[in-house]
Amino acid sequence: xxxxxxxxxxxxxxxxxxxxxxxxxxxxxxxxxxxxxxxxxxxxxxxxxxxxxxxxxxxxxxxxxxxxxxxxxxxxxxxxxxxxxxxxxxxxxxxxxxxxxxxxxxxxxxxxxxxxxxxxxxxxxxxxxxxxxxxxxxxxxxxxxxxxxxxxxxxxxxxxxxxxxxxxxxxxxxxxxxxxxxxxxxxxxxxxxxxxxxxxxxxxxxxxxxxxxxxxxxxxxxxxxxxxxxxxxxxxxxxxxxxxxxxxxxxxxxxxxxxxxxxxxxxxxxxxxxxxxxxxxxxxxxxxxxxxxxxxxxxxxxxxxxxxxxxxxxxxxxxxxxxxxxxxxxx
Amino acid sequence: xxxxxxxxxxxxxxxxxxxxxxxxxxxxxxxxxxxxxxxxxxxxxxxxxxxxxxxxxxxxxxxxxxxxxxxxxxxxxxxxxxxxxxxxxxxxxxxxxxxxxxxxxxxxxxxxxxxxxxxxxxxxxxxxxxxxxxxxxxxxxxxxxxxxxxxxxxxxxxxxxxxxxxxxxxxxxxxxxxxxxxxxxxxxxxxxxxxxxxxxxxxxxxxxxxxxxxxxxxxxxxxxxxxxxxxxxxxxxxxxxxxxxxxxxxxxxxxxxxxxxxxxxxxxxxxxxxxxxxxxxxxxxxxxxxxxxxxxxxxxxxxxxxxxxxxxxxxxxxxxxx
Numbered sequence: 001x002x003x004x005x006x007x008x009x010x011x012x013x014x015x016x017x018x019x020x021x022x023x024x025x026x027x028x029x030x031x032x033x034x035x036x037x038x039x040x041x042x043x044x045x046x047x048x049x050x051x052x053x054x055x056x057x058x059x060x061x062x063x064x065x066x067x068x069x070x071x072x073x074x075x076x077x078x079x080x081x082x083x084x085x086x087x088x089x090x091x092x093x094x095x096x097x098x099x100x101x102x103x104x105x106x107x108x109x110x111x112x113x114x115x116x117x118x119x120x121x122x123x124x125x126x127x128x129x130x131x132x133x134x135x136x137x138x139x140x141x142x143x144x145x146x147x148x149x150x151x152x153x154x155x156x157x158x159x160x161x162x163x164x165x166x167x168x169x170x171x172x173x174x175x176x177x178x179x180x181x182x183x184x185x186x187x188x189x190x191x192x193x194x195x196x197x198x199x200x201x202x203x204x205x206x207x208x209x210x211x212x213x214x215x216x217x218x219x220x221x222x223x224x225x226x227x228x229x230x231x232x233x234x235x236x237x238x239x240x241x242x243x244x245x246x247x248x249x250x251x252x253x254x255x256x257x258x259x260x261x262x263x264x265x266x267x268x269x270x271x272x273x274x275x276x277x278x279x280x281x282x283x284x285x286x287x288x289x290x291x292x293x294x295x296x297x298x299x300x301x302x303x304x305x306x307x308x309x310x311x312x313x314x315x316x317x318x319x320x321x322x323x324x325x326x327x328x329x330x331x
Numbered sequence: 332x333x334x335x336x337x338x339x340x341x342x343x344x345x346x347x348x349x350x351x352x353x354x355x356x357x358x359x360x361x362x363x364x365x366x367x368x369x370x371x372x373x374x375x376x377x378x379x380x381x382x383x384x385x386x387x388x389x390x391x392x393x394x395x396x397x398x399x400x401x402x403x404x405x406x407x408x409x410x411x412x413x414x415x416x417x418x419x420x421x422x423x424x425x426x427x428x429x430x431x432x433x434x435x436x437x438x439x440x441x442x443x444x445x446x447x448x449x450x451x452x453x454x455x456x457x458x459x460x461x462x463x464x465x466x467x468x469x470x471x472x473x474x475x476x477x478x479x480x481x482x483x484x485x486x487x488x489x490x491x492x493x494x495x496x497x498x499x500x501x502x503x504x505x506x507x508x509x510x511x512x513x514x515x516x517x518x519x520x521x522x523x524x525x526x527x528x529x530x531x532x533x534x535x536x537x538x539x540x541x542x543x544x545x546x547x548x549x550x551x552x553x554x555x556x557x558x559x560x561x562x563x564x565x566x567x568x569x570x571x572x573x574x575x576x577x578x579x580x581x582x583x584x585x586x587x588x589x590x591x592x593x594x595x596x597x598x599x600x601x602x603x604x605x606x607x608x609x610x611x612x613x614x615x616x617x618x619x620x621x622x623x624x625x626x627x628x629x630x631x632x633x634x635x636x637x638x639x640x641x642x643x644x645x646x647x648x649x650x651x652x653x
Contacts, residue, residue, distance in 0.1 A: 014646060053646075056478055060643045079380075081480045092471035097404050109396030110479035110486075112389035154475075 004195035010064035039210035087155035089170025096140030234312035264289030393481030397489025423447035446571035460540030531620035532594025538627035545634035
């Protein structure tokens with residue numbers, strides 16, 4: 001059985017005069033089975049979008065091979081394009097002068113879908129995502145959420161075998177994001193073999209949607225596993241959150257560096273201070289280290305407002321792999 | 332592109348240490364790189380090889396859809412009326428009064444108005460054909476175009492068809508209003524020849540627009556400034572407001588690389604029956620326009636293919652933030 005996505009040793013280098021070559025992807029290897037909803041997690045500049053652009057034939061790899069729906073993205077780009085679609089977060093929706101229905105029809109024509117069939121699919125999908133009553137509204141009158149719903153519908157019009165979603169819920173309100181996530185789950189189940197490659201900044205979204213995840217940073221794929229499998233890798237560790245006041249002063253890094261040297265502490269990350277308090281997230285080898293942490297915080301002359309032991313989350317896995325939070329990474 | 336690049340693509344994974352090497356899509360295929368593939372389950376039927384008829388239908392659908400945007404815009408957004416009909420008449424009026432003051436033949440008024448009406452096409456080619464891919468890259472739509480299986484030529488063809496419709500409405504409105512205001516009379520020598528001159532002018536002109544579209548996409552903002560710089564000089568070189576023979580033979584010959592130079596001259600000779608004021612015999616001008624159509628279309632195809640390859644190699648189909 002062919003893989004839906006098969007990436008073998010793909011590297012991509014960007015060169016510009018007078019600058020060091022930038023390695024956006026380094027020897028990436030990735031295999032996604034048909035029917036999977038696969039997530040790519042990584043900070044800005046990690047190489048997620050570069051990989052998606054290569055897989056969607058918008059960019060040539062510098063080396064390596066990649067196949068999508070069984071077709072080579074370089075040699076069989078035309079066949080790949082007939083098997084895929086892509087929706088990016090915050091993307092332009094089309095020509096403001098057209099209505100939602102007209103704009104979607106326009107894009108359906110670029111995929112060669114007969115008008116009658118295209119309009120049937122458009123009406124049906126607009127109904128599902130709750131945009132039917134705006135079908136005849138001009139695009140320049142739509143809110144961001146409505147535009148993104150429309151983009152989502154556009155991505156599904158040609159019934160792609162592989163759908164690339166690049167931060168599809170970026171900047172959306174909670175309700176709109178939920179509607180799109182729910183529909184995506186339904187869409188992938190409707191027909192065997194439909195595959196989704198999703199990049200997202202939202203850990204909860206990745207955890208909820210994805211069958212498997214890859215964590216990518218600095219152009220390298222660091223690990224691939226199911227969300228549960230990734231969390232299991234931290235099963236032996238204790239995640240402790242401490243909210244402290246006052247916030248760590250001046251030489252934060254020195255203090256954090258000292259904390260990281262404590263016996264039994266595997267890592268500690270400080271959030272940005274909020275309202276005079278600061279959240280520290282600790283990875284400890286076992287419960288026995290909690291006492292050491294408390295003593296050390298008291299020695300640092302800070303008050304512990306809240307202390308909480310948590311089950312490991314994907315965010316914790318990401319922090320362990322990349323060394324930063326997803327929201328902080330890439331800054 | 333040497334065959335070794337195809338080899339790199341086919342399996343050896345040199346990684347970063349091997350240095351940056353980009354694969355040539357077309358050359359790799361030419362070198363025998365394409366391999367038979369088995370589509371994954373769930374692959375849409377569309378991913379099989381398309382026959383020539385299916386491919387034609389796909390591309391015609393895409394062209395029709397792309398043209399539709401411009402057709403709709405013409406009727407839906409009427410703000411163009413005062414600017415794009417009124418302003419060309421105003422520009423032509425200045426020349427009309429100069430010619431009248433100098434006692435020029437009455438046909439010169441018609442010459443000027445025809446030139447004024449044809450500015451709609453030149454503006455359309457510069458700003459809505461040549462610059463269009465560049466604008467669409469800026470707005471993020473280009474990526475969506477290049478993701479679709481329709482050929483890029485069909486999209487440009489659709490843009491051209493829509494643009495011709497849009498500009499023809501403007502040109503016809505300018506011509507009708509100007510004819511009434513200035514009381515112009517026409518002495519058409521041959522309607523078929525006039526139509527042929529008009530169609531060939533637009534064919535050559537929009538093929539030039541297709542060529543520019545690729546060039547402008549590759550050279551970005553610099554090319555956009557070039558469009559701005561080209562606008563007025565072409566009005567002069569192509570004789571929009573005077574018979575182009577006034578430039579002198581060699582200057583007019585040089586200006587004939589812009590299809591409007593020959594096209595306007597041929598149409599003026601045919602519509603006002605004044606062959607003695609023409610630059611070249613109409614038949615030669617029609618042959619020249621046909622030649623320009625072929626040359627510009629061939630160059631446009633080459634430029635489009637080259638542009639797409641270079642853009643995918645250099646990552647220029649999208650902006651960095653997209």
